[in-house]
Amino acid sequence: MKIVHTVDEVRAKVKEWRTAGLSVGLVPTMGYLHEGHKSLIDRAVAENDKVVVSVFVNPMQFGPTEDLASYPRDLQRDAALCEDAGADLIFNPEPENMYASDFSSFIDMNTLTTGLCGKSRPIHFRGVCTVVGKLFNIVQPDKAYFGQKDAQQLAVIRHMVNDLNFNLEIVGCPIIREEDGLAKSSRNTYLNPEERQAALILSKSLEHGRKLIEAGERNVSVIIKAITDMIETEPLARIDYVEIVDWNTLETVDTITGPVLNAIAVYIGKTRLIDNHIYEEV
Ligand code: AMP
Numbered sequence: 501m502k503i504v505h506t507v508d509e510v511r512a513k514v515k516e517w518r519t520a521g522l523s524v525g526l527v528p529t530m531g532y533l534h535e536g537h538k539s540l541i542d543r544a545v546a547e548n549d550k551v552v553v554s555v556f557v558n559p560m561q562f563g564p565t566e567d568l569a570s571y572p573r574d575l576q577r578d579a580a581l582c583e584d585a586g587a588d589l590i591f592n593p594e595p596e597n598m599y600a601s602d603f604s605s606f607i608d609m610n611t612l613t614t615g616l617c618g619k620s621r622p623i624h625f626r627g628v629c630t631v632v633g634k635l636f637n638i639v640q641p642d643k644a645y646f647g648q649k650d651a652q653q654l655a656v657i658r659h660m661v662n663d664l665n666f667n668l669e670i671v672g673c674p675i676i677r678e679e680d681g682l683a684k685s686s687r688n689t690y691l692n693p694e695e696r697q698a699a700l701i702l703s704k705s706l707e708h709g710r711k712l713i714e715a716g717e718r719n720v721s722v723i724i725k726a727i728t729d730m731i732e733t734e735p736l737a738r739i740d741y742v743e744i745v746d747w748n749t750l751e752t753v754d755t756i757t758g759p760v761l762n763a764i765a766v767y768i769g770k771t772r773l774i775d776n777h778i779y780e781e782v
């Protein structure tokens with residue numbers, strides 16, 4: 501497995517593979533890889549001849565008060581995980597290599613990006629769409645892999661690919677969790693032991709919602725109140741949002757009549773965590 505840092509090196513490698521008639525999968529990440537990322541890489545390795553993992557903490561998707569500087573980084577460890585999983589290339593660009601000093605083109609979306617995480621992170625999805633669009637153009641993969649952990653991101657990317665005719669397939673992969681239910685995340689490293697315990701309120705409250713929905717509850721405000729009440733029993737938790745939205749449009753719904761996303765964002769101490777359940781069939 502090779503690690504490259506420039507766009508030209510990725511292009512040269514992919515050209516070599518394409519000339520040999522090989523298919524290419526892409527797994528975009530911000531690094532500090534864990535089992536969640538590994539599940540995406542495993543799937544990409546199973547479904548493509550060659551797999552590129554991008555490791556790039558994209559400055560454009562972080563707000564001014566967010567954790568860009570402190571975001572965990574460990575390229576050596578990431579390389580070992582990618583090598584073990586059977587990836588072929590890590591693309592680890594420098595920000596200057598992705599964004600020249602005169603950079604001025606962006607991919608923006610007006611619909612799916614305004615709610616949920618977009619409310620408290622107004623510039624986030626513009627940064628995500630722009631960098632993912634760039635990665636699609638640089639690697640030109642047949643398939644790209646995204647986790648349902650970031651469900652809004654998955655919906656936004658699918659929409660962008662459709663709107664802008666990117667010629668690839670987007671594959672959504674299920675959320676990988678710790679044994680006690682906490683969704684794996686690079687940001688879990690910010691939690692001290694007490695906060696780590698408190699963070700279980702995210703998965704527990706979503707499970708509470710699942711039970712209500714499985715028991716036949718379809719009134720969204722009833723389910724949201726039950727989840728909110730449960731999160732509020734945890735003193736270290738502060739809710740950013742608890743929402744149930746249409747899984748295709750991400751618009752709010754009053755009654756569950758089709759596929760929905762139940763998404764939550766909760767601060768545990770200073771760390772903002774997200775989790776969700778997707779109900780494809782109700
Ligand atoms: P990140 O490095 O956090 O930007 O994540 C890179 C990709 O890995 C995104 O598509 C995430 O949705 C996905 N991912 C992160 N955590 C998990 C998880 N626990 N389970 C499944 N996918 C995940």
